[in-house]
Amino acid sequence: MKCTYKNLVNDINRGDLVPVYFFYGREELLKEEAVQSLIQKAVPPDLRDFNLDILYGDETDWVQIIDRISALPMMAERRVVVVRDVNNLEATDKRKILQHLSTPFDHTCLILTAPDVDASRGFYKNLASLACHVNFYPLNDKLLFDWVQRRIQRYGKSIVPEAVQILCDSIGESLIALDNEIQKLAIYVEEKPTIEARDVAAVVGKLRSQTVFKLCDAVGRGDLPEAMTLLSQLQEAGAPRSHIVWAIRQHFVKLARVGQISRKGKSAHQIAVGLHIPKKHVNDIIQQSANLDEDDLEKAFAQIYETELKLKTGSQEPRMAMTLLVYHLCRPMGDWEDV
Known part of the structure; x- marks a missing residue:
């Protein structure tokens, strides 16, 4: 059953x-x-x-x-x-x-x-x-977002949406790893009732969390030189590759959902509230989404899935697998057949 x-x-x-x-x-x-x-x-x-x-x-x-x-x-x-x-x-x-x-x-x-x-x-x-x-499959971004909020309530705290996003993007989908960081956050903020983005940056690591954000943004914009530089920084800093791929996948999931909502005529404010996107980032996300059609997204998700398999099975050297992923995602999707 x-x-x-x-x-x-x-x-x-x-x-x-x-x-x-x-x-x-x-x-x-x-x-x-x-x-x-x-x-x-x-x-x-x-x-x-x-x-x-x-x-x-x-x-x-x-x-x-x-x-x-x-x-x-x-x-x-x-x-x-x-x-x-x-x-x-x-x-x-x-x-x-x-x-x-x-x-x-x-x-x-x-x-x-x-x-x-x-x-x-x-x-x-x-x-x-x-x-x-x-x-027991990994939670999708919406369920993961909700889980983090409920978990933090166990410690008598609340957390702002931007802080949840930074935490998830930095740590990935592993609930064990997230729970460890949540415990650290609850101790770090002491008597303060609400966990903010700066608290997560201080506990998780400001450089890594910001770099993951910037990498996803650069990939979404198709800025290959910037994306390659950021990827190199993350790998040199020892960021788990599975977390990087997860963050990129979640970014493209977000772009797909923003595209669906935008086509229904929703405003930037409605999109920001509905998808927990910080207001200062929502216009950039909408612009990135507008540059992708359904075929582009299918190719992107296929490339991400292929990279996850390579990392899991060891069928390709990890750095090369990550480099090719970012290279493909930053190129115009129609050019992929030439690779």
Whole structure:
């Protein structure tokens, strides 16, 4: 049974638990928080020594897993068994587990986790058919923006939109990395209730955050010399390339959305408010968007995706991959066929 993250949270809060969960995907923080929420809901803290087992795919086998999930709970309504990184199980263990999960144990809550696997094929497809399965994918820019604001509220603070944008552009889409910086920000501002752009610049690093902004802007304007200079500065400063690519991708997502809204006749003010764009930048963004049609955007996103694959698989030297990305994005899109 496929489940959304939102529905999963609601079910856990209501206590509507099922025998088997399968959590996978790239977003590790939300995945881990879901695991911890299930543990907290299923087993009281004082009974977890007897009713909670945490296993790892590269250290266990199907016999041990089935032994743990078949054991009766001790002085509790149910047991919880967590198997992390089921992708590391041997093929035989995977087959045996599927056989036993066809008739799950109602007194046990089994939680299996994996990284970014293809749940539409093989073992993972069969596992997903037997479990409440949730794909923890990276949040898009709107959801990421909202998540940062909610996370900061946990510390009794608020944050201005420009500061959220700087934080996300500087750190990227990793919620673990963002959460670390949010904790630092909450400490840095002390009693001040609102986190501002200058606070983020001071904590995250003013040079890097400003340079990422300038790089995205230069790429959007098609200013190749400026973009190459800024890219070199970022790489020399040790900025994670995945974060740079993410920031560029988010910039083009923003350009696409601005183009859609502009064609509906919305004003610059309406665009700034609706997309959380600082007013001092909105006219530049509108101009950049006007220079791109749908075909241009499709080519840009294809180039960004190709670069992400190169960085992930190591199929091309990282600096060269980044250089080619910026080179392609800054050139007139119609000239790409000549490359």
